Amino acid sequence: MSQPSTPAPQYTRNPPLEEADLLADPLAQLDSWIEAARAADMIEPGAMTLATADAQGRPSARIVLFKGYKEGGVCFYTNYESHKGRELAENPQAALVFWWDKLERQVRIEGRVEKLAREDAQRYFQSRFRDSQIGAVTSRQSEVVATRAELDARFEANA
Numbered sequence: 001m002s003q004p005s006t007p008a009p010q011y012t013r014n015p016p017l018e019e020a021d022l023l024a025d026p027l028a029q030l031d032s033w034i035e036a037a038r039a040a041d042m043i044e045p046g047a048m049t050l051a052t053a054d055a056q057g058r059p060s061a062r063i064v065l066f067k068g069y070k071e072g073g074v075c076f077y078t079n080y081e082s083h084k085g086r087e088l089a090e091n092p093q094a095a096l097v098f099w100w101d102k103l104e105r106q107v108r109i110e111g112r113v114e115k116l117a118r119e120d121a122q123r124y125f126q127s128r129f130r131d132s133q134i135g136a137v138t139s140r141q142s143e144v145v146a147t148r149a150e151l152d153a154r155f156e157a158n159a
Contacts, residue, residue, distance in 0.1 A: 011104045027069055033098070033105055034066070040102040049097040050076065055090040066098070067124065070116060074109060077116075077124050088113050 023029040037045035046066035053059045062084060064076040074096060078085050088094065096109040115121075145151045 013102075013104050017105075027072070030074075030098070030107055033100065033103065033107065036103055037100040040100070042100055042102055045100065047098075048074075048076070049099070050084060051095040051097070052084055052087040053091050053093070054087050057091075060084070060087065064096075070120065073111075073114070075116065077121065080115075 023032065034045050044065065047063050048066055049061050050064045051059060051061040060083065064078065064084075067075045067077055069075060076096075078088075080086075080089070092113045093111070094113045098105075098107040100106070
């Protein structure tokens with residue numbers, strides 16, 4: 001393995017993090033850091049890595065978007081037929097990581113993932129722009145698409 005050609009970053013934008021400086025409520029602390037990331041002009045302050053594993057323990061990870069809280073937990077939405085949806089059905093244990101490079105901060109959350117009530121998922125889906133709704137139905141997440149033309153044709157068929 002070769003050595004890096006540039007020195008490692010020093011991560012000195014913020015003073016050292018002290019427990020006494022944190023809010024008592026961890027979700028309120030998470031909110032404050034998401035707001036700080038928004039204020040720092042991060043492209044997507046609510047982007048988080050979701051790591052799952054299948055029933056055999058084979059891990060995978062991808063970026064999902066933070067969509068708020070429900071019953072003391074962090075929410076994201078997914079197609080139940082997607083790779084992550086199938087893995088979560090087999091093994092509901094997962095980890096989330098928020099990483100904000102401009103803040104030199106990260107938050108890691110681990111635990112059991114539970115489906116939201118169907119009404120909550122439907123309400124979220126209905127809140128999306130129409131093209132986004134069609135794209136979600138059309139894309140068949142995690143499946144290989146033979147050509148862009150095939151994807152475009154499916155989109156038009158659902159429009």
